[in-house]
Amino acid sequence: MFQKTISELSAGLRSGEFSCEELTECFLARVERYDGQLNSLVTLTRDSALAAARAADQRFKTGEVTPLTGIPYLHKDIFCTEGVRTSCGSRMLDNFIAPYDATVTQKLKDAGAVMLGKTNMDEFAMGSSNETSFYGPVRNPWDRERVPGGSSGGSAAAVAARLAPLATGTDTGGSIRQPAALCGVTGIKPTYGRVSRYGMIAFASSLDQAGAFAASAADAARLLQAMAGYDPRDSTSIDRPLEDYSAALEEDLRGLKIGLPKEYFGAGLDTGVADAVAAAVQSLTHLGAEVKDISLPNAALSVPAYYVVAPAECSSNLSRMDGVRFGYRCDNPRDLEDLYVRSRGEGFGAEVKRRILIGTYALSAGYYDAYYLKAQQVRRLIRDDFVRAFSEVDVILSPTAPAPAFRLGEKADDPVTMYLSDIYTIAVNLAGLPGMSVPAGFVGNLPVGMQLIGNYFDEGRLLNVAHRYQQVSDWHRQLPVGFEAV
Amino acid sequence: MSVDKEAVGRIAHLARLGVEETEHDNYARNLSAILSFVEQLDSVDTSGVAPMAHPLDASQRLRPDEVTETDRREQFQAIAPRVEAGLYLVPKVIE
Amino acid sequence: MAWETVIGLEIHAQLATRSKIFSGASTAYGAPPNTQACAVDLGLPGVLPVLNAEVVRMAAKFGLATHSTVARRSVFARKNYFYPDLPKGYQISQFELPVVQSGHLDIDLEDGTSKRIGITRAHLEEDAGKSLHEDFHGETGIDLNRAGTPLLEIVSEPDLRSAGEAVAYMKKIHTLVRYLEICDGNMQEGSFRCDANVSVRPVGQEAYGTRAEIKNINSFRFVERAINFEVERQIELLEGGATVVQETRLYDADRQETRPMRSKEEANDYRYFPDPDLLPLELDAAFIDAVAATLPELPDARRDRFSHDYGLSRYDAGVLTASRELADFFEQTVENAGGEGKLSANWVMGELAGRLNKEGREITASPVSPALLGGLLRRISDGTISGKIAKQVFEAIWAGEGDADTIIERKGLKQITDSGAIEQSVRDVLAANPGQVEQYKGGQEKLLGFFVGQVMKVTQGKANPGEVNKILKRLLLE
Known part of the structure; x- marks a missing residue:
């Protein structure tokens, strides 16, 4: 049952082959059996999941169902969930029980999806390896000594091990696509503004965007469909009709123009990854797509620009964590200054502190123009590169990450090297474009991801290309060893 | 741009962020590495380029002036570290 | 040495909206602590601001009324600092591109001339909460009901040259915002308050002296006293060979002096940057025209009209137009009195004002309505009663005994003209x-x-x- 697609699960629920409760029990059992090895969940919500499953079973009796009714999912612990701890992977919010639902949480509840629990993540989504979590690192199901990627590492690992058929994620610089690649699952980050950020704890507000993990593009399309849409509570949410993603899946790829940016295939790219992506490109040409070499001249500047913009925004976003109204508060503060300094000093981990310091520095008097303003100017150049490219091609294709999953601890002491693992994903966030990662092969035992980048609001096309590719490949159907028992 | 221990202290104070004295050197090294990496940005000429604060060219939407929220003090203060008589408490503030 | 005083005012006017600037919580004054602070006002994790349309209309109204530019594009920025009454650790304000830019206002001086005061800018921002310092076992209590209340911060040029001019300017703005119905002007409740930037320089010197910023002054009287105290303090320092330190000071109304604010001792580095949760505010001509169509007759224009149409002195017309309520009362009285402008003016400013003043009532709480007063004045002008008898009738109307005709009839006060x-x-x-x-x-x-x-x-x-x-x-x- 755990390897069925969402459409098969939904059909099974509709026909009465199995109930939502049975389906939920199946995945809860998998979590309880396997997550000890992965640490992909920080909170398991067994009771509320079963209650939601029983409510979904009732909905099937009345017929008021959606494609996600009764379907279990895992929720990244960055989305507020009323009555359930929302920790964001931080000691700071270890005791934070949100008094409200994020819009995404509410929409999934309304659709009748069944939340099994909350997934582990890098602290406040700051990381590319899931090693910065207060709850300890998540392990890659393909090799427990390696990282799953980050920051949505828990969601990616859990879907890879089929602890749930679906999981939510957020992506600020690659936090959905990079772990999807490293764990061999399908992940999509839509256009900035497509999914509401309300109730999603902010890392860098102008870059953050929620998205979906699933085994396949067809499954991801269903989850994204339920998450996306205009939200009056988010000023940056876009009021624009939502495309039917599932309907777009089967479009023919003949005549599709795919651009290969030369900057994304240069030095620093693992040869095994390069070979896998080249083979995937071949498959797409067999499906009728045309390939074209393109250039994104400012691509190399995306990581440095990002490491000004994102820390600047986060330094301000995290100021509300002050030990006064919620969250961690130090013991016996001597005075107000001490309350702030110690609550924040003890509540945040090292990487979060580094980024707050960098961001504070970049915005401070005398440095604003040299860092923040400069980065925002470079950001426009990066965006303009994409706009130019999309006048020539429909979709841009590249590796998602320069190498497969690295070892736990391997890059933990070297922030800059760690940051470069997002070298192919970050520009997409700076520009606000949709991007996804699709399983495209293996290097040894480790999965490789292919990144697809679309024009603004072209998520449907990305899912279409990924789906067509998945009809002629089976990388996305591979299950890591050791997770086979039902 | 290299950041020294003193600068780490100054920035940490601005951010009200407790950083152990013994960690200052380490952070100074990290921050210097990140900043020198970031200085690649200087390699491109951006004169005349408008800064881009936001990925989409959209403008602010306006909300009707309506009271839509009700009193939820009890729920909100249930998660607060220290409250009394409906107030959040902090160490004495001197104006 | 002769010294010249240079003053610029930053007036904070709370905008009279129903809900807050970025949330749907009520702005009503006086609720139990933290009962009108929603998740957005409290700065809980993940919540987001959405701008109140009425706030923008009100700011545009103010801009149009002060001959300012209403910016087609303005930007909200974060002002970052830590303080317990500031829940997010930043205040959403406007920095480089405010919604109202470069206008002016004319004030009347005591010598009968008028002076033009430049308005540098007016920007939108959110108010902070309140710290309650009464003893909670040595701790401070924080009430965030006020957090997120919309403010229009009106910044003047340093064009004011005395405490008197500063008060005249502040009163003029006070009158204006109430005419525009964008602020209730209630200074006790803090709806209208100001910071004063004060410096002195030797007469004839062009460069400004070092200024002190006096925070949070909430009455006209205090503005005058605070500035006068501060000017004397600075002159004394300079004449004694010392220098003025640029700092933030607090006016202590009990001691009638200013003193440095301890919480502002260190120079702040606010790290302003555009708020990524809010998009640029873009106003098109249609929006601005629609706001312009809602502008009432403004105080200066109304004063000139009163003076011309009713034959009143400029001074009297100024008194009658000092508040929209008083001017409305006067005009309704004239209408009910059959067009007797001068007589109405005398009674509104004389008998009525005196009586209201004696009982500490506002014009809006007058037991004698314009219809009642106008009815009385009609009986004076048509000779039914004398002015002397009219005062007697006025007292009876005030006491709620009915309208003028009823009282005249019942008491037999009708003038004998036979x-x-x-x-x-x-x-x-x-x-x-x-x-x-x-x-x-x-x-x-x-x-x-x-x-x-x-x-x-x-x-x-x-x-x-x-x-x-x-x-x-x-x-x-x-």
Whole structure:
């Protein structure tokens, strides 16, 4: 049952082959059996999941169902969930029980999806390896000594091990696509503004965007469909009709123009990854797509620009964590200054502190123009590169990450090297474009991801290309060893 | 741009962020590495380029002036570290 | 040495919206602590601001009323600092591109001339909460009901040269925002307050002196006192060979002095940057035109019209237009009084104002409505009652005894204009005072007043005084 697609699960629920409760029990059992090895969940919500499953079973009796009714999912612990701890992977919010639902949480509840629990993540989504979590690192199901990627590492690992058929994620610089690649699952980050950020704890507000993990593009399309849409509570949410993603899946790829940016295939790219992506490109040409070499001249500047913009925004976003109204508060503060300094000093981990310091520095008097303003100017150049490219091609294709999953601890002491693992994903966030990662092969035992980048609001096309590719490949159907028992 | 221990202290104070004295050197090294990496940005000429604060060219939407929220003090203060008589408490503030 | 004072004011006007600037929580004053602070106002994780349309309309109104530019594009920025009444650790404000830019306002000076004061900018921002320092076992309590209340911060050029000018400017803005119905102007509740930037320089020197910023002054009287204290303090320092330190000071109303604010001792580095949760505010011509169409007649224009149409002095017209409520009251009174502008002005500024003042009431709480007052004035102008009797009738109206006609009728106060009846009373008086009549005829003409008084006494004041005079003179010649 755990390897069925969402459409098969939904059909099974509709026909009465199995109930939502049975389906939920199946995945809860998998979590309880396997997550000890992965640490992909920080909170398991067994009771509320079963209650939601029983409510979904009732909905099937009345017929008021959606494609996600009764379907279990895992929720990244960055989305507020009323009555359930929302920790964001931080000691700071270890005791934070949100008094409200994020819009995404509410929409999934309304659709009748069944939340099994909350997934582990890098602290406040700051990381590319899931090693910065207060709850300890998540392990890659393909090799427990390696990282799953980050920051949505828990969601990616859990879907890879089929602890749930679906999981939510957020992506600020690659936090959905990079772990999807490293764990061999399908992940999509839509256009900035497509999914509401309300109730999603902010890392860098102008870059953050929620998205979906699933085994396949067809499954991801269903989850994204339920998450996306205009939200009056988010000023940056876009009021624009939502495309039917599932309907777009089967479009023919003949005549599709795919651009290969030369900057994304240069030095620093693992040869095994390069070979896998080249083979995937071949498959797409067999499906009728045309390939074209393109250039994104400012691509190399995306990581440095990002490491000004994102820390600047986060330094301000995290100021509300002050030990006064919620969250961690130090013991016996001597005075107000001490309350702030110690609550924040003890509540945040090292990487979060580094980024707050960098961001504070970049915005401070005398440095604003040299860092923040400069980065925002470079950001426009990066965006303009994409706009130019999309006048020539429909979709841009590249590796998602320069190498497969690295070892736990391997890059933990070297922030800059760690940051470069997002070298192919970050520009997409700076520009606000949709991007996804699709399983495209293996290097040894480790999965490789292919990144697809679309024009603004072209998520449907990305899912279409990924789906067509998945009809002629089976990388996305591979299950890591050791997770086979039902 | 290299950041020294003193600068780490100054920035940490601005951010009200407790950083152990013994960690200052380490952070100074990290921050210097990140900043020198970031200085690649200087390699491109951006004169005349408008800064881009936001990925989409959209403008602010306006909300009707309506009271839509009700009193939820009890729920909100249930998660607060220290409250009394409906107030959040902090160490004495001197104006 | 002679010194010149240089003052710029930053006035914070709370905008009179129903809900907050970025959330749907109520702005009503006086609720129990933290009952009007929603998740957005509290800065809980993940929540987001959405801008209130009314706030933008109000700012545009102010801009149009002060000959300012209403910016087609303005940007919200974060001002970052830590303080317990600032829940997010930043205040959403406007920095580089405010919604209202470069306008002006004319103030009247005591010598009768007027002076133009530049308005540098007016920007939108959110108010902070309140710290309550009463003792909670040595701790401070934080009430965030006020957090997120919309503020328009109105920044003047350093064009003001005395405490008097500063007060005149602040009063003028106070009048204006209430005319525009964008702020209730309630200074006790903190709806209207100001910071003053004060410096002094030797007369003739062009460069400004070092300034001190005096925070949070919430009455006209305190503005005057705080500035005067500060000016004296600075002059004393400079004349004693010391220097003025650029700092933030607090006005202590009890001690009537300013002192440095400890919480602002260190120089702040606010790290302003565009708020990524809010998009640029773009206003098109249609929006601005629609706002312009809602502008009421403004105080200056109304003063000039009153002066011209009703033949009032500029000063009187200024008094009557000092608040929209008073001006409305006056105009409605005139209408009810059959167009008697001058008479209405005298009564509104005289009898009515005096009575209201005595009881500490606002014009809006007057028991004598414009209709009642106008009805009374009609009876003066048509000769039904004399001005003297009118005061008696006014008191009765104030006491709630009914309208003028009812009271005149019931108390029989109607003026006797029937010359036959008056002549009879005069004859009676003359007959009763033959000695005085003899003296009058002997040349003591000042006795006329005595006869008038006697006639009025006999008629209980109701006789038309003009008629009495005329008849007396005629009969005494007989």
